[in-house]
Amino acid sequence: xxxxxxxxxxxxxxxxxxxxxxxxxxxxxxxxxxxxxxxxxxxxxxxxxxxxxxxxxxxxxxxxxxxxxxxxxxxxxxxxxxxxxxxxxxxxxxxxxxxxxxxxxxxxxxxxxxxxxxxxxxxxxxxxxxxxxxxxxxxxxxxxxxxxxxxxxxxxxxxxxxxxxxxxxxxxxxxxxxxxxxxxxxxxxxxxxxxxxxxxxxxxxxxxxxxxxxxxxxxxxxxxxxxxxxxxxxxxxxxxxxxxxxxxxxxxxxxxxxxxxxxxxxxxxxxxx
Amino acid sequence: xxxxxxxxxxxxxxxxxxxxxxxxxxxxxxxxxxxxxxxxxxxxxxxxxxxxxxxxxxxxxxxxxxxxxxxxxxxxxxxxxxxxxxxxxxxxxxxxxxxxxxxxxxxxxxxxxxxxxxxxxxxxxxxxxxxxxxxxxxxxxxxxxxxxxxxxxxxxxxxxxxxxxxxxxxxxxxxxxxxxxxxxxxxxxxxxxxxxxxxxxxxxxxxxxxxxxxxxxxxxxxxxxxxxxxxxxxxxxxxxxxxxxxxxxxxxxxxxxxxxxxxxxxxxxxxxx
Numbered sequence: 001x002x003x004x005x006x007x008x009x010x011x012x013x014x015x016x017x018x019x020x021x022x023x024x025x026x027x028x029x030x031x032x033x034x035x036x037x038x039x040x041x042x043x044x045x046x047x048x049x050x051x052x053x054x055x056x057x058x059x060x061x062x063x064x065x066x067x068x069x070x071x072x073x074x075x076x077x078x079x080x081x082x083x084x085x086x087x088x089x090x091x092x093x094x095x096x097x098x099x100x101x102x103x104x105x106x107x108x109x110x111x112x113x114x115x116x117x118x119x120x121x122x123x124x125x126x127x128x129x130x131x132x133x134x135x136x137x138x139x140x141x142x143x144x145x146x147x148x149x150x151x152x153x154x155x156x157x158x159x160x161x162x163x164x165x166x167x168x169x170x171x172x173x174x175x176x177x178x179x180x181x182x183x184x185x186x187x188x189x190x191x192x193x194x195x196x197x198x199x200x201x202x203x204x205x206x207x208x209x210x211x212x213x214x215x216x217x218x219x220x221x222x223x224x225x226x227x228x229x230x231x232x233x234x235x236x237x238x239x240x241x242x243x244x245x246x247x248x249x250x251x252x253x254x255x256x257x258x259x260x261x262x263x264x265x266x267x268x269x270x271x272x273x
Numbered sequence: 274x275x276x277x278x279x280x281x282x283x284x285x286x287x288x289x290x291x292x293x294x295x296x297x298x299x300x301x302x303x304x305x306x307x308x309x310x311x312x313x314x315x316x317x318x319x320x321x322x323x324x325x326x327x328x329x330x331x332x333x334x335x336x337x338x339x340x341x342x343x344x345x346x347x348x349x350x351x352x353x354x355x356x357x358x359x360x361x362x363x364x365x366x367x368x369x370x371x372x373x374x375x376x377x378x379x380x381x382x383x384x385x386x387x388x389x390x391x392x393x394x395x396x397x398x399x400x401x402x403x404x405x406x407x408x409x410x411x412x413x414x415x416x417x418x419x420x421x422x423x424x425x426x427x428x429x430x431x432x433x434x435x436x437x438x439x440x441x442x443x444x445x446x447x448x449x450x451x452x453x454x455x456x457x458x459x460x461x462x463x464x465x466x467x468x469x470x471x472x473x474x475x476x477x478x479x480x481x482x483x484x485x486x487x488x489x490x491x492x493x494x495x496x497x498x499x500x501x502x503x504x505x506x507x508x509x510x511x512x513x514x515x516x517x518x519x520x521x522x523x524x525x526x527x528x529x530x531x532x533x534x535x536x537x538x539x540x541x542x543x544x545x546x
Binding site: 249 | 396
């Protein structure tokens, strides 16, 4: 399967223009499944709840899902993207997986970063794995990378591929996602945005470096910090079924789960802190 | 505290000479706590159980603990090192933490790599954390790096610093240990050996690159693949007490443990593989 990551510079608040730009970029590329950045259509650096509300959409009624439903049906492809989801008076930093038949997966970011805690309700759906064309995919969003349990849970649930829409500003994630790929023997596709947002006296610069990593930790694709591009890698997802790394070691069978429990046998002196 | 990693080239089977060499290297260095490689005194590439038995020692009666007990008592320092442990007719790939008062920690490798499974009994002690001079240390050995739960469990039990005696032959571990430091906000000290062992028609080359990484993922020390050296970094262990990375995020309080469970709600189609 041809797996793609789209990297671009969204204009804050210009949802319609961003959707058009992304659709144009995708129309020129050939892929089976593409990953887009976190909150790719709205921008990220919100300054008020009012702004968040204005840019949010209900999943089934908004223009973002409509565009992707049409696009994926027409091209017979799949897309995973971040979306500013509204449900009643709550807002979520979510991602969707859309295919030719419509919505196939929905995830709400479990680990909110920084001021996201001011705007969003923390994710309240379990991590989940969906099968498309034989490949099992799971989603996580941006800062989830910092918690090894997110990727681990998806992998133990059978994910071959982790889709990872992001808006990264700190430098460590691209290399850490190599560790996520290696420890779980899964493919990881991180799509990040680029550019600088200056709003309300604040400024954020996004690091790009969208990438696709294979289960051996090999970087199949890594973009620069500046380019707008749809980058594609052909992946053999069956490589992720093989958790054996040599004649003796299988990364899943070798787990010692009984020993992964936090023990309360520390001497009192150790507990006090 | 001054934390050190010792990197050197042990001669296979020459325990007495190796102990002397290591003692000499350590005598010239100034540190509070030093980490040595996995199985540093014996070498690694065993060809028979007989050989393993011959080179093994009972913890309390062998020359390795004797040397370190004397050294640490004399210098008022701490040392963590890998040891080929014999208990009855079982052999373990173990590590010890020795200080001025004697043995303070004992760990048996939970995740055995490759042919180690032919020689050793898998670890059967819980991961544990010990306090020395106010700093809480935990031990893991080499291939344990590949399982995020090992470092995670130690960190959740309160470890500020993970001591990591190793005999690394594959390339990914040094960078993956940066992820371990970042995700847990702990210091990680990996001591690796160098050189090539050729025995019984087999050959292994060890990658060196012993390192100390801080809770921000900064490499404080990283040795080359060839040098024999005791490298020292001054660390402020209290940095590891701070799991907060900004005003909004605390890496431990932000964990969503209820969502780290492998769900059995997959459609039947997904379960079959």
